Amino acid sequence: MTFEFSAHVAPRDVDVSFTVGPGETVALLGPNGAGKSTVLAVAAGLLRPDRADVVLDGRPLTVAGEGRRRVQVPPHDRQVALLAQQPLLFPHLTVRDNVEFAPRSRGASRAEAAAVARHWLDEVSAGELADRRPSQISGGQAQRVAIARALAADPRLLLLDEPMAALDVAVTPALRQTLRRVLADRSAVLVTHDALDALLLADTVVVIEDGRMAEQGPTAEVLSRPRSAFAAQIAGLNILTGTWRTGSLTVGDRAVHGMVDGARPTEGGAATAVFSPSAVSVYREPPSGSPRNLLPARITEIEPQGDRIRVRAGALSADVTPQAVAELDLTPGTEVTLSVKATEVTIYGT
Template structure:
């Protein structure tokens, strides 16, 4: 379903308009206090804004403000599911019955609700835990069960509030991949601090600062050419798109980049190689020795960045020390080599 959101909460100085098309994932990025949770709370029907028009597939969910006939659909009747940082499973129910709870409360028979629950537990890879209590599973498994519970409710819009934030970093890549698969054709609003979540999961990104949208657009553009200070700090990531061939990323211009795949890309898959500017070394000539990823580039701009010099080309950035910049006698327009170790490059399917 498509989602239209335009709401102001005066007491919090949050005034945001967003649109999410059917089947699209929008990531909402922003620093602490930017207003992300406020947007989620209004969307979920947990907070009443002063002035608003919020619609799911044309159905008004929240309408308020001068001259408007007020509408407030209660949270359980919005066709919206919210997945929080914590799984929030009912401790006294089995994992299966936690997931069956949504369909059951919408009138499904016990058998039908359990069948739906089994389906979604299998989809997120924890069907064997169906009979356990939440206290008997790990944090990552409980969060998978919470994803299954959200999907079993068949929501028209799924709200994800930092779904990986409370988990051990060791389990996040796996859950991120699962989310990527199960969210593919859904309408999703994802709140995250993590540029990789946005990169892997979102079609578009909106950046909030001080309660306002300060940047929005396609994920790759917002993350690679950030227009807000927050995204520049958070992201500014280098991203090189291509296809996966012979264990490396092959770009349209014929470049070959070796990196560490996140997941199991197949030959011919569209992929993106991601690496931070600090992982790039800059040379005048290609260095000899061990085979490394060498990109011949022409810097367009040199600028101070967090005590380093950020060397920008049209598409890529490198952070080097001021001494290195001086020794290389770098100047915009002079060709140089960007060199990146394979271990510093992560390759994602896109």
């Protein structure tokens, strides 16, 4: 499955092109109002663009532009399912009926639809909720059911519009894991403004700013070395990969402690630690007796970013105040120790 998207929506001044490869998840990252939702609306067939080539597996879904024969496949016939910020479970139907909705709509028998619903409810660990009404389950549970409902439609492409933005932070890690599992070999477009979501769920990131693509590339690359202003602001993430051993991430000869996101990584398996530059402190001498993670590094670059200074040390970076840079006399080449609290580090198995 390949999804080629290119569209220009004049009234909203949005002009974006990207491609989703087979089994690939593309994250659209950008500030509010950048045009991410417009892109989803065009992909879902809810918005008529002024110029467009939206093609799914060789089948034109939306074609528009001067001198071209207009194609606008209606939303129900695109095989593109939409998962919104709100679960939007049909309030008058039970959880089971919600998940059976898509198979029933395309004419499956009751038994078939029931089997599909059971499968997907189990897949999102919501099997026991089948007989409940949407008003009787929590927001996190509802979003799981919404995922099951979207997948039960057997879409060729899944569109996710900030699926975790409206949820309690306590339930996001578990839901993220569920999404990681179901998106693993599925073509999907994920709209988010959360770098961690992009990092954990997407293979490729497209950064959109003011209706235009600011940059795109493999997720880890874009997020760790952002070129666009927005990516730099929310991302510029420190990403360390290593092996999970005895409760911490081993990177080279060092152990990095952090909070595990989702299921615990397997012993000896690959794992990744992520933390924000703003969580990193810089020391000239290693502080003694600190419970923090300490990472020796050599400064490679110092760049001002608004009222803060981003200090880069190879793959790592830290955001510090201009006063700190002056007091510590930080210049490229300086040997420093970077320190980050374990509670600021997210570790997940890869």
